Amino acid sequence: MSAKYILIVDDDPDLVETVSMMLESKGFEVGKAYDGIEGEEAIKKRRPDVLILDVMMPRKNGYELCKELKSNKWTKEIPVILLTAVGEAVPTTSYSHADGMSVEAEDFIPKPVDAATLVEAVERLL
């Protein structure tokens, strides 16, 4: 069985790199894109098994991209993890609420993220 393909879309190269390292160390294959438009193109080229999506990005933000994917029957099955900018100060389970947006993502993870949390979230969606 070939390795699962995870696409990470974030405008901060440092975050993309660290997330990649976390996932690659667990044997995942990782694709990288640096804004919403690039992410869209990357998805067209190769359908990811899980999409990790930052929210605040230039050109097209994570919410917009997520909404487009979820309203398209070819892409709506791709599981999405939204990386949100809310911190860790208080643990909470309702980040979508907090930003006043309802987005149909499979999971929300606050930045910064550690390897254990990230890998667990990805494996849950596979």
Added chain:
Amino acid sequence: MTDQYTVLVVDDEKVLRDGCTLVLKPEGYRVLTAANGQEALDKLGAELVNVVLCDLKMPVMGALEVLEQTSVRYPGIPVIIMTGLGTVADAVECMKKGAYDFVTKPFSIDHLILVVKRALEKHLLEQQTRQLQEEQARNLYNLAMEQSRMHTIVNCMADGVLVTNREGEVVLCNSTLMQLLGVQAPPPHPGSVQAYVGDRDFQVAIESLLAGGSRSEARFIAQELCQNRIHLRALSAPFSGPDSQVLGTVTVFHDVTHFKELDEMKNDFVRMVSHELRSPLAAIKQQHAVILDGLAGDLTAKQRELLTRAHAKIQGLLDLINDLLDVAKMEAGYGQLEQVPLNLPEILGELVELLRERAASQQVTLKLVAPDGLPLIQADRRSMEEVFGNLVSNAINYSPDGGEVRITAISRGDYLEVEVKDQGIGIEAEEISKIFDKFYRVKSPKTRQVIGTGLGLALVKGLIEAHRGSVDVDSEVGAGTTFRVKLPTVGAAKGADAKE
């Protein structure tokens, strides 16, 4: 009457003077005597006299001349003429000249007493009338002055003023108010409050002050209004008459638009700076995490120790930024609070599960005591997570090894009460009043190890108050601290809304 009144008896016959004195003294009068008109005028000049009894015909100066003089110099003093039978016509002449009355000699004792008494009464009544007239003139003057002074004060004020009568109609307002409210021509007087202030809450406040009755002496209502993009802080209070019936209301409007704008700018600035700081910090923290996980090669023990400490510092900074953002959000208003019926014990249960590991790493036990069937509260879920997350995290951070943090929820009438009790270092009495202030942190060697921002409790208090709840704290140094939060239950919150 306890005052003694003075009667001046003027007659050239000593027998008559003495006789009158003998009659009037026992009646309580002080009696002065004079042998002729000239002497009488001298006495009048020297002493206070209330009634003059004057013989018609005397040497040196007769009654007519005395009358002429007294009517000019002492106009209030009644003069009674004493006359023989043969000279009644002269006495009538005296009456025309202003004498009060006359008695014909020989007169009876009772008649004399009666006449003097009547004259005195007339004299006193006249005096009283004069005093009342003067007083009234003075009052009218004061009233006019008071009114003009009040008008000047009201019109010179940089704040808007609006006065209503007890029917809630506007009876007075100043030009500042017209400017603030953007009202061009003054609406008809007395006009309805709506013609001036469109805000429904304000009209309700005025109605409730007017309906408050005599119980409302110390009451006032402060509220913020926005009309034509001008933000006004309105302070309304009832005023009452001597019988403590409410007669109307006075409202002073202060323009706070500039403060609002400044506050907005400050919040925008804080938001902008925080966002800009947070992204790189998050990246740095994640890079540290990758290194600590050994994904970038092996670490020496010392490298691991240093990085772990840096990691904790970065987390402290991220917490500070998040708190700043929350405070900015809180100050921008609670518009985003989505208040829905919530099962608070369930949220507390999730919170305890999330924090249990952190507590265990500091050898602290978490315990949640919540009986079944507690009422729901009307609240915003994330706010509640924030409030209790802060309180419980604090309790863990300040607990000693082996300590217990106990969270208890109970129903208290219209409120749900949650206690967060620790066995930590406690708070000094003088610090307690300050712990809810922004950026306040208790400084002591024992708290140095705890990384914090000093914003958590300010946020807790702000959020609880936005939910119409309250928070207070009991603490004993060395024994522990208990935070007690009260939040209105679903029914109570609705009831309060309906009342307002």
